[in-house]
Amino acid sequence: YAPARCTAAQTSAEQGVLPPCHHHEAVHDSQLVPCTCPLFSCPWEGHLEVVVSHLRQTHRINILQGAEIVFLATDMHLPAPTDWIIMHSCLGHQFLLVLRKQEKYEGHPQFFATMMLIGTPTQADNFTYRLELNRNQRRLKWEATPRSVLECVDSVISDGDCLVLNTSLAQLFSDNGSLAIGIAITTSKVHNAEAEM
Amino acid sequence: YAPARCTAAQTSAEQGVLPPCHHHEAVHDSQLVPCTCPLFSCPWEGHLEVVVSHLRQTHRINILQGAEIVFLATDMHLPAPTDWIIMHSCLGHQFLLVLRKQEKYEGHPQFFATMMLIGTPTQADNFTYRLELNRNQRRLKWEATPRSVLECVDSVISDGDCLVLNTSLAQLFSDNGSLAIGIAITTSKVHNAEAEM
Numbered sequence: 001y002a003p004a005r006c007t008a009a010q011t012s013a014e015q016g017v018l019p020p021c022h023h024h025e026a027v028h029d030s031q032l033v034p035c036t037c038p039l040f041s042c043p044w045e046g047h048l049e050v051v052v053s054h055l056r057q058t059h060r061i062n063i064l065q066g067a068e069i070v071f072l073a074t075d076m077h078l079p080a081p082t083d084w085i086i087m088h089s090c091l092g093h094q095f096l097l098v099l100r101k102q103e104k105y106e107g108h109p110q111f112f113a114t115m116m117l118i119g120t121p122t123q124a125d126n127f128t129y130r131l132e133l134n135r136n137q138r139r140l141k142w143e144a145t146p147r148s149v150l151e152c153v154d155s156v157i158s159d160g161d162c163l164v165l166n167t168s169l170a171q172l173f174s175d176n177g178s179l180a181i182g183i184a185i186t187t188s189k190v191h192n193a194e195a196e197m
Numbered sequence: 198y199a200p201a202r203c204t205a206a207q208t209s210a211e212q213g214v215l216p217p218c219h220h221h222e223a224v225h226d227s228q229l230v231p232c233t234c235p236l237f238s239c240p241w242e243g244h245l246e247v248v249v250s251h252l253r254q255t256h257r258i259n260i261l262q263g264a265e266i267v268f269l270a271t272d273m274h275l276p277a278p279t280d281w282i283i284m285h286s287c288l289g290h291q292f293l294l295v296l297r298k299q300e301k302y303e304g305h306p307q308f309f310a311t312m313m314l315i316g317t318p319t320q321a322d323n324f325t326y327r328l329e330l331n332r333n334q335r336r337l338k339w340e341a342t343p344r345s346v347l348e349c350v351d352s353v354i355s356d357g358d359c360l361v362l363n364t365s366l367a368q369l370f371s372d373n374g375s376l377a378i379g380i381a382i383t384t385s386k387v388h389n390a391e392a393e394m
Contacts, residue, residue, distance in 0.1 A: 105302040128334075137325075137385075138358075143336035160365035161335075168357035188334075 033150060035059075051118050051149065052094045055087060063087040063094070068184045073099050076170060076179050080109040087118075090185040094118040095129065095146060097183060098153050111170050113142070113181060114153065114162035121148040125188070131163050132182035133173040140165075140173070145188065230347060232256075248315050248346065249291045252284060260284040260291070265381045270296050273367060273376050277306040284315075287382040291315040292326065292343060294380060295350050308367050310339070310378065311350065311359035318345040322385070328360050329379035330370040337362075337370070342385065 035042035035054060044054055055061040064071070064086060073084040084099040096116045103109045113131055117124040124146045133140045142163035147156055156162055165173070173179055232239035232251060241251055252258040261268070261283060270281040281296040293313045300306045310328055314321040321343045330337045339360035344353055353359055362370070370376055 105305055108302055137342050139338070139340035141336070141338040145334050160363045161369060164361070164363055164366065166357045166361055169361065172358060 048119065048150075052087065055096075059085075061085050061087050061096075063089055065089045067091075068182065071097055071099075071181045071183055073179045073181065074177065076101070076111075076174055076177055088115070088183055088185065091127070091187060093123070093127070095127075095185060096149060097131075097181070098157075099179075099181070100153075100157055102157065104158075109167060111165040111167075111179075112157040112160075112162050113165075114144075114156050115146045115183070115185075116149045116151070116153060116156075117146045118149050121150060124148045128186050128188040130182075130184045130186075132184075133165075133179070134182065135173045135175065135180075138172060140169070146185075245316065245347075249284065252293075256282075258282050258284050258293075260286055262286045264288075265379065268294055268296075268378045268380055270376045270378065271374065273298070273308075273371055273374055285312070285380055285382065288324070288384060290320070290324070292324075292382060293346060294328075294378070295354075296376075296378070297350075297354055299354065301355075306364060308362040308364075308376075309354040309357075309359050310362075311341075311353050312343045312380070312382075313346045313348070313350060313353075314343045315346050318347060321345045325383050325385040327379075327381045327383075329381075330362075330376070331379065332370045332372065332377075335369060337366070343382075 032045045033048055033051065035044040035051075035058075042058070044058065046054060052063075056063060065088075067090060069088060071084075071086050071088075078101065080101040080103045082101045086097050088095040088097060094117075096118060097113065098116065099111060099113045101109050101111050115129040115131070117127060127146055128143055129146050130141060130143045132142075140163075144161070147153075170179060229242045230245055230248065232241040232248075232255075239255070241255065243251060249260075253260060262285075264287060266285060268281075268283050268285075275298065277298040277300045279298045283294050285292040285294060291314075293315060294310065295313065296308060296310045298306050298308050312326040312328070314324060324343055325340055326343050327338060327340045329339075337360075341358070344350075367376060
């Protein structure tokens with residue numbers, strides 16, 4: 001890695017109330033979608049094509065470019081629930097990384113990390129994302145197909161279908177209270193790779 | 198992978214009582230060490246060199262050979278606490294893989310997997326082990342330095358310094374109640390790699 005580094009947007013969800021999910025089903029490109037930012041209860045809705053500019057302008061979510069980037073989540077000690085969010089621009093698309101600290105079991109906060117494509121579920125199926133932690137002679141890698149932001153990030157996390165870290169592992173991978181997450185996106189289907197040549 | 202497959206030795210710890218740890222400190226080669234098998238409370242003790250034959254003969258722990266093997270843990274639905282154990286012979290040494298199902302938080306069993314070298318902590322520092330799960334378009338890899346069996350497997354697991362899976366992830370990676378864990382061992386230091394040439 002010789003990646004860009006960036007401190008992520010970060011917000012403690014107020015009073016533990018996470019925004020509701022309005023968008024469990026896939027929508028057509030022409031439909032309006034609600035704000036997909038999990039940080040805030042936001043009344044905004046718009047077309048999928050303008051979600052990125054909304055997230056950037058209204059919620060000040062940073063965007064990083066490159067095939068492989070490192071997302072630096074600071075202040076990992078903040079109490080749950082807390083979200084860290086960044087956008088990743090890659091392969092002609094924008095992805096949203098969500099790192100969430102949450103207490104599934106009271107008194108035992110865990111960290112959950114997943115990537116969502118700012119696009120449809122069909123588009124998301126064309127990609128594979130990899131999250132990698134690497135420190136103290138330990139390495140943890142998680143690879144999966146991103147979900148679409150039209151699906152609900154809350155359900156991905158409550159299903160546990162993402163990178164899950166308990167507090168002790170998060171500390172082993174942290175440096176001075178910050179967690180560096182290596183992110184890489186690749187195309188997952190042969191015909192896509194061919195189409196790009 | 199085109200690995201050997203083997204069903205692991207597997208035992209539900211009786212009444213939830215795990216064997217005590219007698220060997221927190223490193224010992225000299227000449228010292229007697231207690232049985233390192235976490236499955237049973239076993240009164241045996243002997244030299245480090247005969248631990249492997251003890252585990253094989255008395256506890257019927259299987260041994261697999263090869264640079265990359267797949268350990269197939271069956272009956273993942275068994276109630277916690279349950280251990281799955283296998284020995285892995287590689288690079289002139291024997292390693293012990295321990296997969297444990299345990300309820301750190303009551304009602305929420307998790308799976309913990311780690312590798313121990315049947316050797317001293319100094320010898321263990323020369324190696325890196327990798328555990329890999331790969332199924333349903335998801336991949337999870339854990340890489341770390343093995344601990345010595347002279348350290349206590351219980352403390353490795355209670356520290357959470359190992360591969361940790363919650364039940365939902367374990368189900369995503371399981372096939373028909375069985376979890377296939379890819380295992381690879383490499384030497385971690387340059388001078389070792391050179392010494393083997």
